[in-house]
Amino acid sequence: MDGYRVLIADDHEEFRRGLEALLAATPDVEVVGTASDGAMAIALALDLQPDVVLMDLHMPRVNGVDATAQIVASSPHIGVLVLTMMEDEESVFAAVRAGARGYLLKGARRGEITRAVQAVGAGEVIFGPGIADRVMAYFAGARSRPVADAFPDLTERERVVLGLIAEGKENGEIARQLGLSIKTVRNHASNIFTKLQVAHRAQAIVKAREAGMG
Numbered sequence: 001m002d003g004y005r006v007l008i009a010d011d012h013e014e015f016r017r018g019l020e021a022l023l024a025a026t027p028d029v030e031v032v033g034t035a036s037d038g039a040m041a042i043a044l045a046l047d048l049q050p051d052v053v054l055m056d057l058h059m060p061r062v063n064g065v066d067a068t069a070q071i072v073a074s075s076p077h078i079g080v081l082v083l084t085m086m087e088d089e090e091s092v093f094a095a096v097r098a099g100a101r102g103y104l105l106k107g108a109r110r111g112e113i114t115r116a117v118q119a120v121g122a123g124e125v126i127f128g129p130g131i132a133d134r135v136m137a138y139f140a141g142a143r144s145r146p147v148a149d150a151f152p153d154l155t156e157r158e159r160v161v162l163g164l165i166a167e168g169k170e171n172g173e174i175a176r177q178l179g180l181s182i183k184t185v186r187n188h189a190s191n192i193f194t195k196l197q198v199a200h201r202a203q204a205i206v207k208a209r210e211a212g213m214g
Contacts, residue, residue: 003028004121007048009041009067010034010056010083015106019054019083019113026114029121038062045071045078051121055100057084057091065094072099076199079120083113092131096206099199102126125202150211153195161188165201166208 006023008031010016016034023029032048035041039061045053053071057064068080081102082095092103102120104113105128112128119126154162164174171185178185189201198204 003030004052004118005030005032005048005050006117006121007032007041007044007050007053008034009036009038009053009059009064011036011059012056022110022113023054023117026117029114029117036060038064038067041067042070046074049075050078052117053078053080054117055080055082055084057082057086057095065091065098068095068100069098072199079123081116081120081126083108087130093206096202099203101200101202103131104128105130125200150213151196154192158188158192158195161185162192162196162204162208163213165189165192166205166213168205 006029008016008019008023010019013036016036020031020034023031032050033044035044037060041053041055041059042062053068055064055068059067062070064082064084068082071078071080076099079102080098080100081104082100083104083106084091085106087105095103101123102116102125104116104126108116108128116126116128151159151162160178161174164177169177171182171189174180175182175185189204193200193204196204196207198207
């Protein structure tokens with residue numbers, strides 16, 4: 001591919017321009033548009049079909065969580081990377097449930113931001129270091145919940161695979177542990193995501209850990 005096409009959505013003009021300048025100087029990244037509120041972000045995302053939307057959460061008209069949900073629902077191939085001041089667990093999980101593939105705080109270093117844009121553009125899921133710690137802390141008390149009746153649509157094998165996904169294991173590691181091919185694990189993961197009605201791995205991990213798995 002020629003590079004990652006990025007839409008920036010943030011209501012602070014100075015910060016927005018700073019991001020635009022940073023990404024314009026980043027190899028393989030092209031800024032195709034900017035939005036100052038959530039409604040504009042939705043409209044431009046649908047029109048421009050970028051690879052990545054860099055999304056603030058606190059914006060006028062439509063907030064970043066609702067904008068993320070609408071963009072991902074209509075164009076699931078678009079990766080939303082949240083870049084915000086909001087670091088509370090409720091905001092993080094609201095964004096992930098809405099379909100965000102990444103979450104960084106605005107204090108992140110310039111290199112972290114560009115790396116995250118490229119990672120989300122490549123289909124990866126990424127959390128800033130502080131956010132990853134909060135994700136793990138949030139789930140610390142969830143392990144004691146009963147899981148026997150969780151996700152009744154899953155087969156026993158799918159339940160095992162989901163548990164390993166919830167532990168943070170990648171497909172190759174799961175394949176080795178279960179004695180399966182990577183293709184088989186990918187197929188199981190795809191079926192799991194469909195049954196859980198999630199768009200990607202991060203959302204599946206959230207659902208599984210909230211149910212006490214992982």
